[in-house]
Amino acid sequence: MTKQARGDLTRQKILQAARSNFSRRGYDATGVADICQQAGVSKGGFYHHFPSKQALFIALLQDWLHALDVQISALTTQNTPATVMLQNLAALAAPLFAEAAGQVPMFLEFWNKAARDTEVWAATIEPYHRYRDVFASIIQQGVESGDFRAVAPQMMATGLVALGIGLLLQAGLDQDGMNWGETTQQITQTFLKGLQQETE
Amino acid sequence: MTKQARGDLTRQKILQAARSNFSRRGYDATGVADICQQAGVSKGGFYHHFPSKQALFIALLQDWLHALDVQISALTTQNTPATVMLQNLAALAAPLFAEAAGQVPMFLEFWNKAARDTEVWAATIEPYHRYRDVFASIIQQGVESGDFRAVAPQMMATGLVALGIGLLLQAGLDQDGMNWGETTQQITQTFLKGLQQETE
């Protein structure tokens, strides 16, 4: 195996081990030694690939955001009416929420760190604004086409994001008997109805 | 000063110092020594009042939940139509979100711990269910009175909670130029419109 390939592999193993540990036990409770052990790498090896524990965390965050990017941009390329687009979005999000169990701890970890760590905050807020703007432009399109009432797109986009965040957290922390997929659909439907022009 | 009073006072000082430190720098980053110093108490004093750092955290959580209890139960005692009730709720929440800056880190800290610590989880989930049920019964009343469509109250209550959580987090982490009070009002209004029976 080439040197490059071997290096990349161990880097991936470290990232994987970190992901698993951070989401299971949290950032602070996870020691660099733990990650090293699970990845089968020594401490020296770890610090060869990452300058610090924080840098590893940010790398993880960016991987996560990139995956989100892919999912969301897949939506915007279509050219369908706003109503349909938002319904697609909900349909896409529903299964994600239903299986939110493993995702949530990591999600919370990111936000929690972002609230205090300037670097993490910067890495989080930029894509967040991008996603919100995507929603806003979809809504704006809906307003212009007359499907929606004359609402403020930015505000309503914030509402959509709020629904997403809130549902994700609830689904993750409260695996009740609730059907989270169905719940997501119903709620989105209701919000959409609130956006729509009343047919007279 | 009596012994009792003095003890209660230092206990309060410890709680206050902990609240300040936890929300500013996070649970793990805050040492017991930090709290002691700010509270003007020695380590011995601290461990006289609280058996552990975790116990202090849970005590803080319960204080916080109790304050929420008071606010929410103040709503339910009134006997107004569901629509008005929910609008009142939004009006009550709006300023809270607008000044969410200090609240959010603590909020995140609670949820983050709840996702991993069984005791914290139990202390969190019970009141959460209670609040959601309150919303559900308000919505149910709206359905029965004919103001609302025939929606599933539990699901819509979940949506309301999702909006609350999502808005709180966004307002706290993103002190943009946005007017969060206004935004909250608009979004609630929209969701409400989605709930309402279309007037024919």
Added chain:
DNA sequence: AGAATAATACCGACCGGTTGGTATGAATAA
């Protein structure tokens, strides 16, 4: 081609500092 040199990937012992928690004794109200 093959020797010499450099760069990369990794190891594991070690360090300074911090942490939550404890053992013990003093002050003071009851």
Added chain:
DNA sequence: TTATTCATACCAACCGGTCGGTATTATTCT
């Protein structure tokens, strides 16, 4: 006196990060 409330001194464990060194692979020179 006696129980409560707090102060002092201290500890064992742990943590992120460093460092000197080695083995392996690339690169350059002859």
